[in-house]
Amino acid sequence: MAGAVALVLLGRAPRRPRRWAPLAATLLVAVALAVELWAGGTLGTYLTGALVQDRFALFAKAAVLLAAGLAIAVTDWSDEGAPAIGMAMILLAALGVMIVASATDFVGLWAGLELAGAAGVVLVSVRRADLGLRLLVAGGVASALVLIGLAFVYATTGAADLSTIRRVAGSASATLPLAIPVFLLIGGLAVRAGLPPFQFARLPVGLGASPLGAGIVIGLVAAAALTVAFKISAALVPLPAVFSPYLMVVAAVAMVGGGAAALATRSPRARLAYLAAGQVGWVAAGLATHYRIGLGASLFLLGAFAVAATAGPAVMAGADAGEFALAGMGLLRPARAAGIAVVFLSLAGVPPLAGFFGEFAVASAVAQSGGFWLLALGLLGAVMSMAAAVGTLRAIYLQSPPDESRRAAGARLPVLTRLSTGGAVALFAVIAGCGVFANPIISLADQGAEALGLR
Amino acid sequence: MILAGIALASPTPAAVPGAGIFTSPLILSLSIWVPVAVAIGMNFIPNPRGRYDTLMKQIAFFTNLGIVFILFIAYNQFQTFLPGMQFEEKLPWLPSIGATYHLGVDGAGMTMMVLSGIIGITAVLASWGVRERVRSYFCLLLLTQAAVNGAIAAHDMFVLVLFWGAAIIPAALLTLGWGGPRREAATWRLVAYWGLGTAALLIATMTAYAASGGGSFDMDVLLKATLTPRVQLAVGVALIIAAATRLPLFPLHGWVRDVYSDAPLGVSVVIAGSASRLGAFLLLRALVASNADASRLLAPLIAILAALTIGYAALVALRSVDLRSAAAHLAMVPGAITAFGFAALTPLSIAGSVLSLFTGGLAAALIVATAWTLSDRAQTRSLQLLSGLAPRMPILTWVFVIAALGLLGVPLMASFPAETMILFGSFKTQPVGAFAIVAGLVLTAVALAVLVHRVLFGEPNHDAPAVSDASLGETWYLGVMAGALLWVGLFPGGPKLPGTEQPIFDPGLVNVMSAGLSDIASPYVPPNPAATQ
Numbered sequence: 005m006a007g008a009v010a011l012v013l014l015g016r017a018p019r020r021p022r023r024w025a026p027l028a029a030t031l032l033v034a035v036a037l038a039v040e041l042w043a044g045g046t047l048g049t050y051l052t053g054a055l056v057q058d059r060f061a062l063f064a065k066a067a068v069l070l071a072a073g074l075a076i077a078v079t080d081w082s083d084e085g086a087p088a089i090g091m092a093m094i095l096l097a098a099l100g101v102m103i104v105a106s107a108t109d110f111v112g113l114w115a116g117l118e119l120a121g122a123a124g125v126v127l128v129s130v131r132r133a134d135l136g137l138r139l140l141v142a143g144g145v146a147s148a149l150v151l152i153g154l155a156f157v158y159a160t161t162g163a164a165d166l167s168t169i170r171r172v173a174g175s176a177s178a179t180l181p182l183a184i185p186v187f188l189l190i191g192g193l194a195v196r197a198g199l200p201p202f203q204f205a206r207l208p209v210g211l212g213a214s215p216l217g218a219g220i221v222i223g224l225v226a227a228a229a230l231t232v233a234f235k236i237s238a239a240l241v242p243l244p245a246v247f248s249p250y251l252m253v254v255a256a257v258a259m260v261g262g263g264a265a266a267l268a269t270r271s272p273r274a275r276l277a278y279l280a281a282g283q284v285g286w287v288a289a290g291l292a293t294h295y296r297i298g299l300g301a302s303l304f305l306l307g308a309f310a311v312a313a314t315a316g317p318a319v320m321a322g323a324d325a326g327e328f329a330l331a332g333m334g335l336l337r338p339a340r341a342a343g344i345a346v347v348f349l350s351l352a353g354v355p356p357l358a359g360f361f362g363e364f365a366v367a368s369a370v371a372q373s374g375g376f377w378l379l380a381l382g383l384l385g386a387v388m389s390m391a392a393a394v395g396t397l398r399a400i401y402l403q404s405p406p407d408e409s410r411r412a413a414g415a416r417l418p419v420l421t422r423l424s425t426g427g428a429v430a431l432f433a434v435i436a437g438c439g440v441f442a443n444p445i446i447s448l449a450d451q452g453a454e455a456l457g458l459r
Numbered sequence: 460m461i462l463a464g465i466a467l468a469s470p471t472p473a474a475v476p477g478a479g480i481f482t483s484p485l486i487l488s489l490s491i492w493v494p495v496a497v498a499i500g501m502n503f504i505p506n507p508r509g510r511y512d513t514l515m516k517q518i519a520f521f522t523n524l525g526i527v528f529i530l531f532i533a534y535n536q537f538q539t540f541l542p543g544m545q546f547e548e549k550l551p552w553l554p555s556i557g558a559t560y561h562l563g564v565d566g567a568g569m570t571m572m573v574l575s576g577i578i579g580i581t582a583v584l585a586s587w588g589v590r591e592r593v594r595s596y597f598c599l600l601l602l603t604q605a606a607v608n609g610a611i612a613a614h615d616m617f618v619l620v621l622f623w624g625a626a627i628i629p630a631a632l633l634t635l636g637w638g639g640p641r642r643e644a645a646t647w648r649l650v651a652y653w654g655l656g657t658a659a660l661l662i663a664t665m666t667a668y669a670a671s672g673g674g675s676f677d678m679d680v681l682l683k684a685t686l687t688p689r690v691q692l693a694v695g696v697a698l699i700i701a702a703a704t705r706l707p708l709f710p711l712h713g714w715v716r717d718v719y720s721d722a723p724l725g726v727s728v729v730i731a732g733s734a735s736r737l738g739a740f741l742l743l744r745a746l747v748a749s750n751a752d753a754s755r756l757l758a759p760l761i762a763i764l765a766a767l768t769i770g771y772a773a774l775v776a777l778r779s780v781d782l783r784s785a786a787a788h789l790a791m792v793p794g795a796i797t798a799f800g801f802a803a804l805t806p807l808s809i810a811g812s813v814l815s816l817f818t819g820g821l822a823a824a825l826i827v828a829t830a831w832t833l834s835d836r837a838q839t840r841s842l843q844l845l846s847g848l849a850p851r852m853p854i855l856t857w858v859f860v861i862a863a864l865g866l867l868g869v870p871l872m873a874s875f876p877a878e879t880m881i882l883f884g885s886f887k888t889q890p891v892g893a894f895a896i897v898a899g900l901v902l903t904a905v906a907l908a909v910l911v912h913r914v915l916f917g918e919p920n921h922d923a924p925a926v927s928d929a930s931l932g933e934t935w936y937l938g939v940m941a942g943a944l945l946w947v948g949l950f951p952g953g954p955k956l957p958g959t960e961q962p963i964f965d966p967g968l969v970n971v972m973s974a975g976l977s978d979i980a981s982p983y984v985p986p987n988p989a990a991t992q
Contacts, residue, residue: 371665387654
């Protein structure tokens with residue numbers, strides 16, 4: 005938060021931030037991540053119990069900080085209209101997800117979700133005010149649905165505290181007054197995350213926003229919505245009938261719709277957004293299993309998703325002009341190309357990257373819960389996603405770079421800096437390493453699910 | 460008697476001198492991860508304007524040579540009298556879901572690894588003519604080979620799914636980037652069919668996992684769990700779909716024509732030679748060796764698919780007007796014969812199928828590579844133009860004839876004992892299928908005879924473009940495959956010192972593949988009436 009405020013003030017200063025600002029912001033996030041990993045293992049409550057530090061919060065916060073840090077590092081800052089605002093907004097969006105991860109009641113969930121969404125609106129508006137307005141309206145619809153849902157859950161259970169709701173749900177039965185608000189709540193979260201068929205705001209924003217703005221909307225805002233879904237699912241786990249069927253439908257539509265749309269579109273940014281939507285569907289499928297292994301697998305996949313979807317648009321830089329903007333990237337910017345390749349492959353669930361490991365773990369949980377129809381639909385979406393990823397890899401590695409004189413403005417090559425090259429290499433290492441060395445990470449995710457009180 | 464001896468290999472055959480002395484716990488991992496490491500490392504070598512393209516080729520060649528050397532050590536050190544897995548490696552990977560990094564090979568696995576090694580080096584030699592984006596090409600080729608080796612060595616279903624799926628992307632990119640005029644169609648068909656196969660494999664794995672209580676993905680646990688007949692049937696059908704997309708079997712063969720005709724030669728060799736054999740290997744490992752009840756239940760289905768595949772492939776080859784397309788369809792025949800051997804479910808037919816994994820891979824790769832090279836040298840693929848080439852292409856004529864004979868399984872070829880064992884072993888349990896397979900083989904023989912007669916020994920076509928014979932490089936890669944087919948055909952038990960039964964330097968593929976075979980075949984040994992009285 006302090007970093008974000010400092011960066012906003014820096015942006016207002018007469019002397020604009022220089023080249024060191026992105027490096028400083030990356031280091032700030034790296035320090036925050038180190039502190040989180042070092043001290044976050046200790047359980048504790050803050051603000052008179054409004055926020056809690058447990059293994060779930062530790063995992064989610066670490067993943068979001070990693071995603072934000074990598075996104076800042078790989079961003080081509082010469083392409084961002086207001087670098088200081090950009091850095092501040094991604095930090096605020098990450099803060100929003102962290103608040104959600106630590107929240108113990110509806111207020112915290114609501115505040116974190118809105119903070120992440122608002123940060124996205126601000127950054128998108130810097131480049132395209134019309135898209136910012138569109139995102140604001142869509143966010144308003146999502147907020148209204150989420151608010152109504154939360155209010156009615158509160159009215160039905162008599163509590164806004166998640167642990168109390170869980171206690172009440174343990175002694176109650178599934179009723180329509182509880183099922184309807186949960187339906188609205190999940191619908192609101194789906195709109196907020198921009199899942200198919202609610203991508204009316206997310207797709208144009210994904211195409212028109214600055215790379216970092218697109219990263220916030222596609223990655224961090226969706227991660228915030230998913231983290232809320234984790235908390236709500238865990239609170240209502242004694243009554244799976246009120247949320248599990250909705251999540252299954254959302255997951256099925258997102259997985260198949262995301263894969264099909266990714267295959268159909270030619271724009272890399274839109275393709276990335278749809279692949280991300282497909283992976284959100286996998287996370288939702290894991291949540292629908294409503295037991296610990298499923299939620300643990302989903303949490304692991306959420307981490308992989310957050311990193312790939314947040315840093316993905318940033319590492320693609322000026323690829324909003326179309327697929328030809330990526331042509332020959334493997335030759336011209338090999339490190340950045342490797343980063344883009346692993347982002348697409350991980351979001352498509354291709355082995356042996358982090359996304360595959362997460363989706364495999366979710367698939368095993370879905371199979372154990374008997375949801376074979378959901379698994380079959382997910383695999384259908386995964387095959388389409390894989391084909392879509394091949395299309396992008398072709399542009400990166402197999403097509404010749406376009407003539408420099410004919411490069412459109414949107415297809416200009418990202419500026420080569422040590423930070424962005426290092427960030428792209430780190431992104432590659434994180435996504436590949438999370439797969440090969442998945443054991444400790446997935447164990448931590450499992451502990452995170454256990455911290456939500458699941459057995 | 461000889462065939463029966465092979466099928467029911469004695470548990471204590473003569474060991475090769477020195478077997479078992481060197482047992483590195485990392486042999487299998489090296490064959491998987493060395494190509495991956497080299498592929499990644501190649502990206503760090505500066506290559507301005509393709510200046511070091513030859514170096515890239517040499518790196519890929521020597522990497523494969525190194526892997527062949529490692530595999531040769533493994534092959535020589537393989538203890539043919541041990542029934543279980545050898546060179547095992549086991550590490551926890553995702554303990555929360557029961558996934559382990561478990562590798563190991565038995566006789567059949569070692570046979571596949573040898574095949575993969577030979578095919579790997581052949582593919583690099585066949586790719587020597589690549590001129591564009593050389594580094595990317597050889598990186599992707601090495602990654603494909605690594606994925607194939609990983610799928611062969613996998614002894615955990617999680618690892619198998621991982622490598623099975625990982626082979627798709629590099630193979631697709633190779634086809635898309637370096638293929639012929641129909642490369643787009645070839646790529647998307649490859650991704651669609653192989654993707655469907657991966658999805659089917661994953662569904663089979665997950666069904667078995669869920670039904671067995673979700674404790675482990677280890678093949679020893681997962682595939683041998685007690686499942687209800689309904690679950691066994693579901694798992695078996697999904698496995699057959701996965702195998703049929705990869706092998707391929709009719710009607711899931713849609714990628715064959717385009718990929719074998721339009722993928723670059725080295726890639727066609729890898730896919731026809733080793734990657735597609737994974738389908739049959741899956742049938743062996745996950746169905747025949749693990750679940751006798753489901754195997755018996757689904758054997759007729761596999762037999763029908765195999766018979767249809769051979770008949771269809773031969774008929775299409777007969778009617779084809781494109782040499783590469785004809786060869787692509789003929790390359791489906793060995794896989795179908797292998798699958799039929801597994802459907803017959805007798806010790807003799809299973810042994811024949813295991814040997815056929817090796818011989819079929821070589822024969823399929825050889826026919827595809829020969830057709831590819833011949834059409835390249837003749838500057839046309841059209842069978843209406845290709846005619847009477849034998850006098851002008853003596854080397855390619857010899858290789859083409861060897862490929863045809865290898866495909867048909869005539870004596871002196873390695874495929875002869877394999878096909879004979881399959882057919883002899885199957886007449887009791889699958890008599891109708893065996894007749895159908897024989898009829899299909901007769902059709903295949905007709906198709907090959909017509910093809911050989913027309914292309915090589917017919918009237919020369921003076922309107923056809925100028926032709927030239929195979930170059931030295933082309934002779935090498937074709938010769939390696941033809942030589943391997945002949946070597947195993949001549950010395951199935953390895954070369955022996957005169958007057959002794961002791962094999963020297965080569966323990967004999969038949970001895971190696973027999974390791975563990977009696978365990979696999981034991982549920983299918985017919986009851987001995989004398990023993991029951």
